[in-house]
Amino acid sequence: MKELEKLIDRIIDRVNVNLREPSFDAGPFVRHLIPFDQYVKFYAFYGLTPYHPLYFHFSHASLAGSYFLGKCVVDHSVLYKSDIRGDELKCKGEVLHKDCLAIPLHDDEVIRIKDSFLVKTLVHNHSHDPENPEEFLIQNAVALHYANIHGSSVEGSFIGPFSTVDLTTLHDCVIGRFAYVQAGELSHQEVAAGHIWIRCGDRFDFSYQFDPAVLDTYVAMEPGRMPTGAFIDFIESHKGTFQAVYDSGLTECRTAIGHGSSLSRYAVLRGETVIGDNVLVAQRAFLKDAWLGKGANAQENCYVICSHLGGDNVTAHGGKIIHAQLGQKVFVGFNAFLRGRPDTILKVGEETVIMPHTIIDLEEPVEIPAGRIVWGLVRNRADLDRHSVAASELVKVQGEWTLGEMRFQGSGSAFVRSFQHRIEHILEENGAYFDGIRNLGHAQKEQMISFNVIQPYRQGNREGIYPSIDIRP
Amino acid sequence: MKELEKLIDRIIDRVNVNLREPSFDAGPFVRHLIPFDQYVKFYAFYGLTPYHPLYFHFSHASLAGSYFLGKCVVDHSVLYKSDIRGDELKCKGEVLHKDCLAIPLHDDEVIRIKDSFLVKTLVHNHSHDPENPEEFLIQNAVALHYANIHGSSVEGSFIGPFSTVDLTTLHDCVIGRFAYVQAGELSHQEVAAGHIWIRCGDRFDFSYQFDPAVLDTYVAMEPGRMPTGAFIDFIESHKGTFQAVYDSGLTECRTAIGHGSSLSRYAVLRGETVIGDNVLVAQRAFLKDAWLGKGANAQENCYVICSHLGGDNVTAHGGKIIHAQLGQKVFVGFNAFLRGRPDTILKVGEETVIMPHTIIDLEEPVEIPAGRIVWGLVRNRADLDRHSVAASELVKVQGEWTLGEMRFQGSGSAFVRSFQHRIEHILEENGAYFDGIRNLGHAQKEQMISFNVIQPYRQGNREGIYPSIDIRP
Known part of the structure; x- marks a missing residue:
């Protein structure tokens, strides 16, 4: 052996x-x-x-x-x-x-x-x-x-x-x-x-x-x-483009990117993609017809396709965003899967938190208001009601609260604050707040x-x- | 500092x-x-x-x-x-x-x-x-x-x-x-x-x-x-093609090569180049419209351009061969510079030894007979007479012998044998004699x-x- x-x-x-x-x-x-x-x-x-x-x-x-x-x-x-x-x-x-x-x-x-x-x-x-x-x-x-x-x-x-x-x-x-x-x-x-x-x-x-x-x-x-299923099918359908990135000896920057931004040579870039200032695009990220506003990021195994990220967006490792428009400071958690379609666009309002491992796989256009917390499975507007809450409502919860398959226990305000605190921290670490001199983060350090x-x-x-x-x- | x-x-x-x-x-x-x-x-x-x-x-x-x-x-x-x-x-x-x-x-x-x-x-x-x-x-x-x-x-x-x-x-x-x-x-x-x-x-x-x-x-x-001069001018004129080789992530073989041969991914290949069996092409070699017969080789910084190598040819590090036809077992020493032109081809007969640092830069077609030892500067047939000797003549020399700027002292036969012995040894090391099982050399080991x-x-x-x-x- x-x-x-x-x-x-x-x-x-x-x-x-x-x-x-x-x-x-x-x-x-x-x-x-x-x-x-x-x-x-x-x-x-x-x-x-x-x-x-x-x-x-x-x-x-x-x-x-x-x-x-x-x-x-x-x-x-x-x-x-x-x-x-x-x-x-x-x-x-x-x-x-x-x-x-x-x-x-x-x-x-x-x-x-x-x-x-x-x-x-x-x-x-x-x-x-x-x-x-x-x-x-x-x-x-x-x-x-x-x-x-x-x-x-x-x-x-x-x-x-x-x-x-x-x-x-x-x-x-x-x-x-x-x-x-x-x-x-x-x-x-x-x-x-x-x-x-x-x-x-x-x-x-x-x-x-x-x-x-x-x-x-x-x-x-x-x-x-x-593994099998829709996640792997989606990833496999984009796999070929990565092989070319590994095979090439490419080292120079392939597109104009904003000041204070870094785009890994091991990321895939397709279509009309715009990378604003202070943006971090990590290795194994895939961007196609993506618009990443100032301070946005795409980590490892992220896909941003035909989507618009308004700025200061955290897209955690493995987050996928397809046919979506995200407002400022929308957070998309680990391995979340957000899939609109050309005729069923997903719109997400400012400062909304898409919790880790949320699946939004649209059958109809959905617009998520600003400032919501979203979890679980959302395929339509009715799902959204059962799988989200306004942060301003959640902060009032103290004790037990259930909604569909979700069970919450404890301080809603501590929960919301912990998310907000973490998002700020990630933005700082990523270099979203770099001012040309101070607040250096990953985006700048990896240039x-x-x-x-x-x-x-x-x-x-x-x-x-x-x-x-x-x-x- | x-x-x-x-x-x-x-x-x-x-x-x-x-x-x-x-x-x-x-x-x-x-x-x-x-x-x-x-x-x-x-x-x-x-x-x-x-x-x-x-x-x-x-x-x-x-x-x-x-x-x-x-x-x-x-x-x-x-x-x-x-x-x-x-x-x-x-x-x-x-x-x-x-x-x-x-x-x-x-x-x-x-x-x-x-x-x-x-x-x-x-x-x-x-x-x-x-x-x-x-x-x-x-x-x-x-x-x-x-x-x-x-x-x-x-x-x-x-x-x-x-x-x-x-x-x-x-x-x-x-x-x-x-x-x-x-x-x-x-x-x-x-x-x-x-x-x-x-x-x-x-x-x-x-x-x-x-x-x-x-x-x-x-x-x-x-x-x-x-440094300046014709050598550097020649090298610089081919430099651009190397950069592409370093920049690419190329790993697969780019052309059909003979059995038992290896072609470095850091070599440059142009035109109609043929690589026979048991051929070693090292990194930083440049081949253009080159025909390398069985057991031939091109080491580091070698250039073989519009030339035909009959087989079992040693081209030592830095040897350059342009518009030339070399018979079997022709040896070209370190940094030798052999430059024919399309209308003034250099022909070299079998088992001739082009000594290290020989410059053959033709003004007229020259045919070097088989079995000669060549040194110094050869631009025409008259130069060849002053800068070469038949190995069969040199073996008879014992004591002092001069020809032009060349001075020889000692045993001509020991000198010739030492070259022959060394050429055999290099061919063995390079893997020219690989039979599919035995006599493994660089060409095989670097596959x-x-x-x-x-x-x-x-x-x-x-x-x-x-x-x-x-x-x-």
């Missing part, structure tokens, strides 16, 4: 040992998921800028098609077309505030991935685990297609396709497909597929459950096979990025494995 | 300390030679194959446009568009025979470049210094455009443009432009520009001196400026090469310097 097969088996064993309690076998999901020749076919790449502390260490790993930025250590792992973006890691000397504690960092934070198998997974932000502030750790873990691991240390867990673990430390958990969890810390738990769950201690708890039958039409998965390309062994026992590499300033 | 400027000054100082005795100042040649923005503009790259032991270590170095293969260590150096090809390094356990000694290698050999400044320089083969068999060392050295450092450890030396140091350990030497030296070991010596010198102990000594006025028309150089791309800091104090990188199996 070749080295890479042994490595994958070893990862499966390690994950399964952790998942004895939920009694979950990751093996069938992982073992034949990626054809072996794919591991050799795609190069890995890492970014270099003057702004991000530099340290990369890769050993005994397969990294096909994966991207790295910031301090990353990867050992005994398989990362397939994943993004490990360490541009929001904490720095030495920073102080982490948690409850009443102030913990100063004695070293720069590092993303450390060990004995894990990540497919098309995004890893971003920094560890929110106060027990280990210098390490954003992903260990004995499996994450499948288009999962987001955001600000979450993960140990011994299985994360299904299109699911998001956000600001949540996981120990020995199974996260179902398209589930979104933001819950501080979870141990030995299963989160059901299509469960959208935001819990902040005893301040609030938001919970929505997608209808399993409907969910299957968007994302289904059988062990050992690619001068250079990409380095690494390749695996292409033959022999180590086929698909990368040489050990250690990169320092 | 920025880091890179300091580094260059430091290298100049170190070289000059070594060159106190010939009293040579490398500073004016080096200091403003390369505009600083060029150091940021070009990526460096290294090859990975299952055949070559792997170890790369780069620290405090600028590597713009340079290529590395095999075990290479580069510290405190500036390598600009240079080729460091460690695919003929000795391996652990091999035994180096020197005079009556047999020295077993206790480790794989490594190319180690330290405190040196190399511009468009080729480094190849392995150290022939029995005092340090595990290290092919280049230290405190400057080598300029299209110099070849071949099988030669070099310390404290200045090597001018288009010159070649071949199988010669240098200590504190100055090698003039377009000089070729193969002399075992040299200390504190100056070799004049255009001096072609092959000495093998007391067995033979071949020496030819180009007329300085003629030499200037081919290669001249003023301190701090690019499955993959290229890794590294980039420097693009801003700040370290602009143009590369991060430290350490790569192991």
Whole structure:
């Protein structure tokens, strides 16, 4: 058996040992998921800028098609077309505030991935685990297609396709497909597929459950096979354009972009696309006939097609926006899927929050008023009424409140404030408020990025494995 | 002052300390030679194959446009568009025979470049210094455009443009432009520009001196400026086509090539070019309307244009062949310049040896018979008579013999045998004799090469310097 097969088996064993309690076998999901020749076919790449502390260490790993930025250590792992973006890691000397504690960092934070198998997974932000502030750790873990691991240390867990673990430390958990969890810390738990769950201690708890039958039409998965459903169909229909981007050696800018903006050379640009000032377009973003106003952004695995973003829009990792007009400061959460059609345009008013994993897939034109919070599944105007609330109403909620499949418990105003606070923070991090001198963010810092390309062994026992590499300033 | 400027000054100082005795100042040649923005503009790259032991270590170095293969260590150096090809390094356990000694290698050999400044320089083969068999060392050295450092450890030396140091350990030497030296070991010596010198102990000594006025028309150089003359004019006229090769992400093969052959993705291919079996085309080779017969090769900085190579032809690093027809086993040495014209074709008969640094620049059609040894400058048939001899005549020489500016001393037959032996050895190394199973050489081993791309800091104090990188199996 070749080295890479042994490595994958070893990862499966390690994950399964952790998942004895939920009694979950990751093996069938992982073992034949990626054809072996794919591991050799795609190069890995890492970014270099003057702004991000530099340290990369890769050993005994397969990294096909994966991207790295910031301090990353990867050992005994398989990362397939994943993004490990360490541009929001904490720095030495920073102080982490948690409850009443102030913990100063004695070293720069590092993303450390060990004995894990990540497919098309995004890893971003920094560890929110106060027990280990210098390490954003992903260990004995499996994450499948288009999962987001955001600000979450993960140990011994299985994360299904299109699911998001956000600001949540996981120990020995199974996260179902398209589930979104933001819950501080979870141990030995299963989160059901299509469960959208935001819990902040005893301040609030938001919970929505997608209808399993409907969910299957968007994302289904059988062990050992690619996910299926409308999300994958949509992504696959645009896949060809990305291959050209990877194959080209293109380094110069391909279009006029606004001042203070950056457009990754690994993004796809089509049609009449306009990129305003302070806009961040990350690698693996797809823009076609898109208008991105000042301070808007498109992160990894975002698609903005025939759409207009008014400005200061956050489109989180995996957000898709098709035939839509978004007002200023509209927020579109992780893996949200907003699909209007040429004759059924989606309009979204200012400062509306499309919650993570919301599906808006229109049968008729829908106009979402300004200042709303939207979740779940919206296909028409009637759906919208059952899956949204005005922020100004939600702030009045205290205690329990239900609407359709949504259950809320706690302080509505704390919930709304937490979203508003986070959106502001993301805009700052992205560089939306750059004034030419101050408020530098990702959009500005990644203007001068250079990409380095690494390749695996292409033959022999180590086929698909990368040489050990250690990169320092 | 920025880091890179300091580094260059430091290298100049170190070289000059070594060159106190010939009293040579490398500073004016080096200091403003390369505009600083060029150091940021070009990526460096290294090859990975299952055949070559792997170890790369780069620290405090600028590597713009340079290529590395095999075990290479580069510290405190500036390598600009240079080729460091460690695919003929000795391996652990091999035994180096020197005079009556047999020295077993206790480790794989490594190319180690330290405190040196190399511009468009080729480094190849392995150290022939029995005092340090595990290290092919280049230290405190400057080598300029299209110099070849071949099988030669070099310390404290200045090597001018288009010159070649071949199988010669240098200590504190100055090698003039377009000089070729193969002399075992040299200390504190100056070799004049255009001096072609092959000495093998007391067995033979071949020496030819180009007329300085003629030499200037081919290669001249003023301190701090690019070399000028016909060689550079020729190279510059083809430069644009290379940029496209570096910019493209091309990885698949662009033309049908023979069995057992490899064509570097960093070679330029134009017109109707035919590549037979067991052919090696290295990076930075240029082929246009070229016919390369079985077992032929084109190394780094070779140009084969409107020419026919009959088979088993060695075209050494920097050899240029234009409007020529070469019979089987014609050898063209380092930096030789063979230029026929559409109406003045050069024909070269079988097994003829065009010695390194020979200039054949035709005013009239010339046909060189089979089995000749050619050197110096040949523009017409009369020149050929003064600058060549039949190998069958030369073998009879014993003692002193002169012809024009050429002086020979010693055993003609030892000289001829040494060339024949070397040509056979190169053909073996290149894989010309591969039979589908045995006699694997470079042409076969580099078929499955993959290229890794590294980039420097693009801003700040370290602009143009590369991060430290350490790569192991």
